[in-house]
Amino acid sequence: MSEMWNPILETMALDDLRAYQLDQFREQVEHAKDDSPFYAEKLSGISPDDITSLADVRELPTTTKDELREAQREGDGLYGDLLAEDAESVVSYHQTSGTTGRPVRQADSLPDWEWWTDSWATVLWAQGVRPDDRVFLPFSYSVFVAFWAAHAAAERIGAEVIPGGGMSSAQRVEKIETLDPTVVAVTPTYAFRLAEVAEQEGIDLAETAIETVVCAGEPGASVPSTKDELEALWGADVYDHAGATEAGAWGFACDGDTLGLHFNEARFLVEVLDGDDEPVGPGETGRLVVTPLNRSAQPYVRSELKDRIRLAEESCDCGRTFRVTDGGVLGREDEFRTINGTLLSPRAVEDVVHGYDPVTNEFRVRIEDHPEKDLDTLELRVEADGEYDYDADRIATELDKELKKRTHLSFDVDVSSPGTLDRNELKSDRFTDARTRRTQYEQ
CATH class of the missing domain: 3.40.50.12780 (ANL, N-terminal domain)
Structure with missing residues (x-):
């Protein structure tokens, strides 16, 4: 055959x-x-x-x-x-x-x-x-x-x-x-x-x-x-x-x-x-x-x-x-985002999160205006995996460090308990761009 x-x-x-x-x-x-x-x-x-x-x-x-x-x-x-x-x-x-x-x-x-x-x-x-x-x-x-x-x-x-x-x-x-x-x-x-x-x-x-x-x-x-x-x-x-x-x-x-x-x-x-x-x-x-x-x-x-x-x-x-x-x-092309002059790929974030064992595979990214500066902020929400004895601060620090190496951007990492984030049967909409303005770098 x-x-x-x-x-x-x-x-x-x-x-x-x-x-x-x-x-x-x-x-x-x-x-x-x-x-x-x-x-x-x-x-x-x-x-x-x-x-x-x-x-x-x-x-x-x-x-x-x-x-x-x-x-x-x-x-x-x-x-x-x-x-x-x-x-x-x-x-x-x-x-x-x-x-x-x-x-x-x-x-x-x-x-x-x-x-x-x-x-x-x-x-x-x-x-x-x-x-x-x-x-x-x-x-x-x-x-x-x-x-x-x-x-x-x-x-x-x-x-x-x-x-x-x-x-x-x-x-x-x-x-x-x-x-x-x-x-x-x-x-x-x-x-x-x-x-x-x-x-x-x-x-x-x-x-x-x-x-x-x-x-x-x-x-x-x-x-x-x-x-x-x-x-x-x-x-x-x-x-x-x-x-x-x-x-x-x-x-x-x-x-x-x-x-x-x-x-x-x-x-x-x-x-x-x-x-x-x-x-x-x-x-x-x-x-x-x-x-x-x-x-x-x-x-x-x-x-x-x-x-x-x-x-x-x-x-x-x-x-x-x-x-x-x-x-x-x-x-x-419409999923890529320019953050403070740097192009962010959703796939890069997924690869980092899914390669980090102390968290589950679910995550969300939210992009917002900086409250005081003409800059953008990035928030990453993840769920701790209960099988690992890692506290939230350690997870947040290690994830931000790895993401910075991969994307050249800094993330505010919020660690939740397992099951907090919604699950989907079809595609997951993991990125939310809530910016009301665009910086001088935004395409």
Whole structure:
């Protein structure tokens, strides 16, 4: 049995892969321009015949989420001017979470849904999911695409799927213990929550049948300290995955020696660009622009995802020719904060907190105006881990020292008792920017 879902595409020679991507991109542009009112206007004056190399791709404008919202607000019908097929072809409705604004509605046709399941099957197969696995999805799927697609992809592989909606966390832990699933797909936040509930119920998740934890929704599984902690709690291999409703499952970790994400370059044209819209090189960081290839009902061309990515300097040893990142998603551009002239990465704070054993994995950061000076203040709230005999002052001092080394910023650390901070099933909103003014340094 192959180690890859589609070994022909995943190991294609680079020149052939780039030629394949160029051909697919031109077809996507032609379809979007001819059939989507939004792109007919946006790409007016552009001919697919003018795109003769991947360098020409950068001559096309990018697409922002604000543009998508506006096109759906101003256009007719549920999907506005974004729809590129008759509404009768739509078989699946999903939407973005709306955390950064009005949700974008996503229409998918039957071929689109097959594309979704193939993309997700690539993720699951690379992370060891096989037909003899039993996959548990401990969520109510709602209108969000990720777990619907993961469910369908696991079935496409031939695995058995246990849907976990409509249950409490304790009931889900009980299902893990009694039904013996071998794979769980979950956000890192909820993986920690289930481990916490399991401990309260007297259940050691490391002793269950779970062998693989597939993470999605947050970059935690590519943060070394977070990944290590989850693997210890679950006694399982932990893998990361990245995607977006409007783009698809564009990135996945494999079982190679690289702590990063492969771009699924068979299904996506992925660009990592600097501030001048030029491609970054290995070891360099840029923003992510993604074009899903072969998407029909609601196509996108050069979608700005606002994710920050660093390209790895070396290839992965798994045999795939797909490019790989150095670590996972570093954060979203709108999540980074400039504090007193220094750029703060949420991921750096997470790595420090999750790597410091005397506290739990939950934390909150609050940014406020200094009461007397034209400066910003940083407060970090953490929970003491009861297993360690550390007083609050020691925890605060040691955490502030480590954070200062990593971020070059000083934190006012507040230490609470275990269970004080709220837990979430999906993504944790750990950063609050309560500043009412912006310093001269703020971008």
